[in-house]
Amino acid sequence: MSHNAPNAVSATAARAAMAAGHLTAVAYLEACLERIAASEGAVRAFAAIDIPAARRAAEAADRAGRPGLLGGIPVGVKDVIETSGLMTGHGSPIWAGWRPRADASAVALTRAAGGYVMGKTVTTEFATRHPGATANPWNIGHTPGGSSQGSAAGVAAGFFPVAFGTQTAGSILRPAAYCGVTGYKPSYGTIHRAGMKVMSENLDTIGAIGRGLADCALLVTAASGRAELPPGAATSAPRIRVTPGPAEAMLCDATRALLAEVAARLSAAGAQVADAILPAAVLAGAEAQPTVMYGEIAQALAWEAANASAQISPGLRANIATGAALPPGGLDAARARMVAAQAAFLDWMGDADLVLTAAAPGEAPEGLGWTGDPACNALWTALHGPCVSLPAGFGPKGLPLSIQLVGKRGAEIAFLEAAQWVEARLG
Numbered sequence: 001m002s003h004n005a006p007n008a009v010s011a012t013a014a015r016a017a018m019a020a021g022h023l024t025a026v027a028y029l030e031a032c033l034e035r036i037a038a039s040e041g042a043v044r045a046f047a048a049i050d051i052p053a054a055r056r057a058a059e060a061a062d063r064a065g066r067p068g069l070l071g072g073i074p075v076g077v078k079d080v081i082e083t084s085g086l087m088t089g090h091g092s093p094i095w096a097g098w099r100p101r102a103d104a105s106a107v108a109l110t111r112a113a114g115g116y117v118m119g120k121t122v123t124t125e126f127a128t129r130h131p132g133a134t135a136n137p138w139n140i141g142h143t144p145g146g147s148s149q150g151s152a153a154g155v156a157a158g159f160f161p162v163a164f165g166t167q168t169a170g171s172i173l174r175p176a177a178y179c180g181v182t183g184y185k186p187s188y189g190t191i192h193r194a195g196m197k198v199m200s201e202n203l204d205t206i207g208a209i210g211r212g213l214a215d216c217a218l219l220v221t222a223a224s225g226r227a228e229l230p231p232g233a234a235t236s237a238p239r240i241r242v243t244p245g246p247a248e249a250m251l252c253d254a255t256r257a258l259l260a261e262v263a264a265r266l267s268a269a270g271a272q273v274a275d276a277i278l279p280a281a282v283l284a285g286a287e288a289q290p291t292v293m294y295g296e297i298a299q300a301l302a303w304e305a306a307n308a309s310a311q312i313s314p315g316l317r318a319n320i321a322t323g324a325a326l327p328p329g330g331l332d333a334a335r336a337r338m339v340a341a342q343a344a345f346l347d348w349m350g351d352a353d354l355v356l357t358a359a360a361p362g363e364a365p366e367g368l369g370w371t372g373d374p375a376c377n378a379l380w381t382a383l384h385g386p387c388v389s390l391p392a393g394f395g396p397k398g399l400p401l402s403i404q405l406v407g408k409r410g411a412e413i414a415f416l417e418a419a420q421w422v423e424a425r426l427g
Contacts, residue, residue, distance in 0.1 A: 010211040011161040025061040025072030035158040044133045045154035047079040049119030057116035068114025069222045076154045076163030079120040080127045082195040091123040094308045104195025106223040113222035118160040121150030130313035142364040145175030146371030151209045152179040162210035162219045170374025172207045173389040178364035180391045180400030184216035187409045188384035191224045200296040233420035237270035238353035245357040246286040247375035252362035254395045285341025286379035291334035298323030353418040359404035363395035385409040
């Protein structure tokens, strides 16, 4: 992808160019469509796309003067989020061809902000484990990660500048890391989940994947109706705790070296950086997360399991069985441990602004049959605070490596300001 092509421009830069009269929504869309025509056959990011509808939306945006935060910006929508006019299949043959009448809340608010749906992006089955056909644009022999695989691959390939993802364990941050783009999982509950196929009531979070943190924050702002977002970068250096996280034993040498190098760079730039060890009370959240996830998935897919079990993948059937087999009180006990871990994390953070940790164990694994391990992300999802994945280097195979930043729930603006300070020093 040429860095001079209009579709290589971020959503925030495109909005500025449109406001200045240097770019139209139609020209921006057509550049994206050229990339789709050239690469979609190999990348396979889309579950559904309606090009005539996208062109009509771009033309309408130009006629209207492109009002709103997202005026004239095409957005990818993960295929567990409902869209009127396009099918929503949840990555499952059970729901193949289903067309909802209404948009999910996130999509409706995106359209109200002037954005439009470029297409539905491939998800793993019900945003869980069984992958779709999407390949990593950096090397199509490698996974793009999951479950938001089409959203991450589509942004990386230049098909659209920003897209919705969802996360239960690591489904925004891991694919963003593998595809060398930015992922932002806001605090739990920031974006309303009406119209999303929810798997885990206490974990699922809608977020964004984009070309930078400003793009992700822009989409989250539009989809959440939070007028105070997105902020700019912090003017003072943040206080950062560095930890390899609960997946320390899984980290490859390149990821360990990257964490050390980034920490040193941020310290040299003025940040207060200190190595830290996660206490057992926080790590208990990582132990509780899978129990909560499987127990709630068994509840969420009760209809599918009862009426279309043969169309559920063996792996997901096993996960449903695990959740259904929990002893009485087992799910509630795991939820309580997760809540306790959230409180312990806030105590452990103290006056720190960020945690710096790994976004994934290493580069994207080879093959498309497995989307990688979410062990670097699951704890932080369970803690309900905001997290971002930022590209920060490359591994021995030439594939992207990323860092992860984690913040406190209830301090979204301060977190984003500090995260953008870090992002500005990774280039």
